[in-house]
Structures are given as C-alpha cells and as structure tokens.
Amino acid sequence: MGKIIVGKTSDIPVGKMQKVTADGKEIVVMNIDGSYFAMDDTCTHAGASLAEGKLEGSIVTCDWHGSKWDGKTGKLHAFPAKIKD
Template sequence: MGKIFAGKTTDIVPGKMIKVSIDGREILVTNIDGNFYATDDSCTHSGASLSEGKLDGCTITCGWHAAEFDCKSGKMTKFPVKIRDLTVYSTSVESDSVFVEM
C-alpha cells in the first residue's frame, strides 16, 4: 500500500494524539517530542478507541478499562490480564506532512 498521508505536523503537536482512517483501518498517530508514532486505534482488550483515552508521555491509556500501551512499541505495559499488543506502523515526515507506512 505504501505511504499514506496522516496529517500535517502542525495538527499533531507534541503530546497530542489523533485518529485517522486509512483504507478502512482506524490508526492512532501520536507526537512525542517531535517524533511521530502510529498504532492501531482499537484497544486489544475490548475494542475501545484509544484516541478517546489519554496520552501521558509515551503511555496511551484506554478510556474504558485503563489498559496501558507504549505508543512507540505497541507493547501493553499495564493491565490485570495479558492481552495482545498493538500493531505498530512506521511513520515518516516530509516537509510538514506526516505519513504512515502500511
């Protein structure tokens, strides 16, 4: 599929996360200190949209049941039971545009 436009760097300021739809998939794009990361937007516990949760540093916390994931690696970092990690996608920045590689 290649590189898909996800947004402008000015729309995803440091410490912010946004949800984008790419070819029918919901992808969460985060900006941590000027570095962009992309994961699936759906929590692997019960499918909640992670974009409705919160971002603290590199930790995404699901708003439904407080599962926590590292936005850089997609790894689950905290939850009472083991659930599947998030899928991680490569990102790139060209000029002022953020792209997700699918």
C-alpha cells in the same frame, strides 16, 4: 509497508494524539516529543478508541478500563486484569 499520508504534522501538537483512517483502518497517530508514531486505534481489551484515552509521555491509556500501551513500540504495558494471591 510504504508511507501513507493521513494529515499534517501541525494538526497533532506535542503530547497529543488523533484518530485517522488509513487504508480503511482506524489508527491513532501520536506526537511524542516531536516524533510521530502510529498504531491500531482499537483497544484489544474492550474495543474502545485509544485516541479518546490519555497520552502521558509515551504511554497510551485506554479511557474505558485503563489498559496501557507504549506508543513508541505498540507493546502492551499494563492491562486491567490483576492477579490475586
């Protein structure tokens, strides 16, 4: 996939994220320590916008139920379901 320009880097300060539309898809762009990362903006648990959640370090937390992703890799870090013994 090639580059798609979605805005100016100056629009997203360090430690912040912003929802943008690229090629008809909503994505969240994050500024993590001066580097920019992007992933699908939709939480796979309940469909919330991840851009409305929190970015702490490189971890993106969904505001609805607390699912977490690594913003650098897009991999699931934690989900709201818990296993009881």
